[in-house]
Amino acid sequence: MKTKGFIFDLDGVIVDTAKxxxxxxKNLANSLDFDFTETQNEQLKGVSRVESLKKILAWGNKTVSxxxxxxxxxxxxxxxxxxxxxxxxxxxxxxxxxxxxxxxxENQGIALGSASKNARRILxxxxxxxxxxxxxxxxxxxxxxxxxxxxxxxxxxxxxKPEDCVVFEDSVAGVQAANTANMISIGIGSxxxxxxxxxxxxxxxxxxxxxxxxxxxx
Ligand code: B16
Ligand code: MG
Numbered sequence: 001m002k003t004k005g006f007i008f009d010l011d012g013v014i015v016d017t018a019k020x021x022x023x024x025x026k027n028l029a030n031s032l033d034f035d036f037t038e039t040q041n042e043q044l045k046g047v048s049r050v051e052s053l054k055k056i057l058a059w060g061n062k063t064v065s066x067x068x069x070x071x072x073x074x075x076x077x078x079x080x081x082x083x084x085x086x087x088x089x090x091x092x093x094x095x096x097x098x099x100x101x102x103x104x105x106e107n108q109g110i111a112l113g114s115a116s117k118n119a120r121r122i123l124x125x126x127x128x129x130x131x132x133x134x135x136x137x138x139x140x141x142x143x144x145x146x147x148x149x150x151x152x153x154x155x156x157x158x159x160x161k162p163e164d165c166v167v168f169e170d171s172v173a174g175v176q177a178a179n180t181a182n183m184i185s186i187g188i189g190s191x192x193x194x195x196x197x198x199x200x201x202x203x204x205x206x207x208x209x210x211x212x213x214x215x216x217x218x
Contacts, residue, residue: 001107002216005108005155006110006166007167008110009114009188010112010122011045012045012170015122016093018044024076024079025076034060036056047145048144049117053076077118080118081121087126099204103212109159109160110131111133113167119135119137136154145171145174146174146177148180148181151165162182166184169185169187175194185198186199186201188204
């Protein structure tokens with residue numbers, strides 16, 4: 001049995017925190033007298049907090065001082081954390097624990113590779129933190145996806161070569177980051193959006209142990 005490194009994105013792969021990011025950003029935009037759509041929100045998936053706010057302000061044609069920018073980031077995160085603090089295991093996406101437990105039983109490396117600075121707190125809330133050998137999140141990287149830094153750091157933390165790593169990602173930028181890192185990319189979501197991934201599944205209920213064994217032993 002080979003040992004591969006399995007790197008999981010957080011938002012959109014393990015839990016659906018995108019809905020909370022959307023609500024918090026939307027309230028912020030509304031407080032500045034503009035709005036944005038759920039379609040625009042798609043462009044914020046996998047994107048760091050700073051880059052998200054830059055995009056949102058551009059949609060609203062707003063320019064703000066650096067101090068105001070920092071204040072808005074804090075405001076958004078404070079509201080977002082109120083949603084996070086109400087999360088529990090029921091918010092874990094279908095069959096994620098099953099796949100994690102299978103990979104752990106098969107002695108595979110398991111890491112988190114997320115843009116979120118709140119990743120540990122979220123994993124703690126849904127009681128999945130102990131399943132991860134390594135956590136690489138928005139506090140550990142200087143370059144956002146599609147830069148491969150977050151996944152390369154996760155491979156280093158697992159002590160597994162990038163070409164022996166596999167990434168589960170729901171965002172286009174994340175799939176591109178995995179591909180640039182020379183890792184196997186598995187898109188979670190729609191084939192139409194994630195067509196650059198090596199494999200795409202709607203969710204983890206579609207991922208069989210046969211498929212995982214194939215990936216492990218390839
Ligand atoms: P935070 P992921 C990303 O998580 C989200 O998809 C993205 O919408 C968010 O802006 C980013 O984390 C930063 O999150 O404000 O909590 O630091 O998909 O990379 O797990
Ligand atoms: Mg994501």
